[in-house]
Amino acid sequence: MELIEETPYRFRIDRHGEMRVPGVVFVSRTLLPHPDQDRSLDQVAQVATLPGIVSASYAMPDMHWGYGFPIGGVAATDVHADGVVSPGGVGFDISCGVRLLAADLDRHEFARVCDQVMNGLDRAIPRGVGRGAVWSLSGSDELDRVLRGGARYAVAQGHGVQRDLDRCEDGGAVADADPTQVSQRAVERGLGQVGSLGSGNHFLEVQAVEEVYDDQVASAFGLRPGQVCVMIHCGSRGLGHQICTDHVRVMEKAMTRYGIHVPDRQLACAPVSSPEAQAYLGAMAAAANYARANRQVLGEAAAAVFRAATGCGLDLVYDISHNLAKIEEHEVGGERRTLCVHRKGATRALPPGHRALPADLSAAGQPVLIPGSMGTASYVLAGVPGGGAFHSTCHGAGRVQSRHQAAKTVRANNLLRELGQQGIAVRGASRRGLVEEAPVAYKDVSEVVATAEGAGLCRTIARLRPLGVVKG
DNA sequence: ATGTCC
Numbered sequence: 001m002e003l004i005e006e007t008p009y010r011f012r013i014d015r016h017g018e019m020r021v022p023g024v025v026f027v028s029r030t031l032l033p034h035p036d037q038d039r040s041l042d043q044v045a046q047v048a049t050l051p052g053i054v055s056a057s058y059a060m061p062d063m064h065w066g067y068g069f070p071i072g073g074v075a076a077t078d079v080h081a082d083g084v085v086s087p088g089g090v091g092f093d094i095s096c097g098v099r100l101l102a103a104d105l106d107r108h109e110f111a112r113v114c115d116q117v118m119n120g121l122d123r124a125i126p127r128g129v130g131r132g133a134v135w136s137l138s139g140s141d142e143l144d145r146v147l148r149g150g151a152r153y154a155v156a157q158g159h160g161v162q163r164d165l166d167r168c169e170d171g172g173a174v175a176d177a178d179p180t181q182v183s184q185r186a187v188e189r190g191l192g193q194v195g196s197l198g199s200g201n202h203f204l205e206v207q208a209v210e211e212v213y214d215d216q217v218a219s220a221f222g223l224r225p226g227q228v229c230v231m232i233h234c235g236s237r238g239l240g241h242q243i244c245t246d247h248v249r250v251m252e253k254a255m256t257r258y259g260i261h262v263p264d265r266q267l268a269c270a271p272v273s274s275p276e277a278q279a280y281l282g283a284m285a286a287a288a289n290y291a292r293a294n295r296q297v298l299g300e301a302a303a304a305v306f307r308a309a310t311g312c313g314l315d316l317v318y319d320i321s322h323n324l325a326k327i328e329e330h331e332v333g334g335e336r337r338t339l340c341v342h343r344k345g346a347t348r349a350l351p352p353g354h355r356a357l358p359a360d361l362s363a364a365g366q367p368v369l370i371p372g373s374m375g376t377a378s379y380v381l382a383g384v385p386g387g388g389a390f391h392s393t394c395h396g397a398g399r400v401q402s403r404h405q406a407a408k409t410v411r412a413n414n415l416l417r418e419l420g421q422q423g424i425a426v427r428g429a430s431r432r433g434l435v436e437e438a439p440v441a442y443k444d445v446s447e448v449v450a451t452a453e454g455a456g457l458c459r460t461i462a463r464l465r466p467l468g469v470v471k472g
Numbered sequence: 473a474t475g476t477c478c
Contacts, residue, residue: 067473091473092473093473093474129475189475198474199473199474200474237473238474238475241474242474244473245474323473403476
């Protein structure tokens with residue numbers, strides 16, 4: 001497959017075979033996946049064959065191989081021109097995302113209470129595979145209200161304040177959630193997990209604002225140099241996973257009925273207007289609301305720990321998903337069109353003035369939250385004018401080593417010592433989980449962010465460094 | 473990512 005270097009931050013894959021549009025990959029030469037180790041460039045080309053896809057099949061600088069679609073992939077289909085929705089374009093962890101909260105506390109003040117806060121978080125934050133949650137729902141009726149209301153329902157139940165909704169994507173809940181399309185098995189898996197991190201790359205970190213690149217925008221976001229923050233990265237747990245599994249199965253069967261051929265079974269899809277697609281989108285929206293409620297109550301639990309140890313609480317900076325499909329209006333070829341925008345390991349990044357932004361963020365643009373790998377920096381970015389890939393940017397560092405590879409090469413004791421030397425307090429759930437997430441298994445998040453900015457997808461507002469990490 | 477295989 002031929003790659004054409006258009007700029008230092010942008011490569012093109014010209015249409016060939018069944019591709020309906022070109023591939024556009026926002027990477028530098030060093031971030032370009034190595035075809036021997038990672039087939040995600042092939043996946044970009046395969047996504048370009050989907051019915052109704054418009055403009056291009058895009059990939060962000062943190063791209064790597066994923067189920068069907070690449071992680072870091074963005075693909076939009078025209079809803080009124082046979083466009084499809086594909087669960088593989090969202091991923092198994094539906095509405096996985098990041099919530100950033102800020103304390104009215106300086107990092108030097110945190111040093112005195114670090115042990116107390118970290119021990120408190122260690123007790124308060126459920127994590128690891130299937131080990132409890134902070135919110136005990138009364139039963140499937142209440143789960144239904146979570147699936148419909150997301151963070152709005154959590155706040156209505158006393159788990160938060162209005163600012164939590166103002167600063168959450170979509171005001172805390174997406175519309176059109178359809179809990180009737182969520183299977184009994186998904187409900188059972190979801191009942192006991194609202195308010196839990198899970199495992200893998202999910203975490204809760206205490207961080208400090210290490211550098212601010214734009215004072216005015218950082219201030220609008222509620223961030224200042226030296227400030228202590230809490231970043232939460234998690235998703236929709238077993239519920240989202242089960243929904244993806246259930247609906248992929250349905251779409252695999254439905255595809256032949258709609259006469260859709262895809263080069264990879266993992267690209268199973270259905271026309272957005274079909275009953276199968278509407279069922280998936282309804283269930284996906286329910287999982288998105290579940291994930292928002294999950295992050296809402298985890299943030300509240302962290303705030304309670306901070307309040308007890310320091311006297312100050314935590315204010316929400318923003319909450320944004322990086323695994324979601326959305327029906328959005330975009331201008332394509334001079335025409336206003338209704339698109340189904342899949343973002344999988346890619347973050348929406350709305351420009352200044354966009355009507356979906358809350359009034360106090362309109363001039364600044366939408367905050368974009370980029371979690372680094374364990375022990376490395378995280379970033380706050382902002383959306384920029386121009387559109388790029390339907391107002392999208394990167395979502396994190398991106399793996400370069402498999403979990404298996406990382407576990408073979410990294411020793412837990414060495415890793416813990418290195419983190420300790422950097423002044424990072426660690427409260428992990430398992431040694432295996434820690435070594436799988438070692439920084440060597442990931443790309444350099446600073447280069448990912450610099451590439452995204454160089455490609456005109458966003459701009460850098462602040463860099464955060466970890467002080468303490470709570471891992472699943 | 474995930475009751476890491478119903």
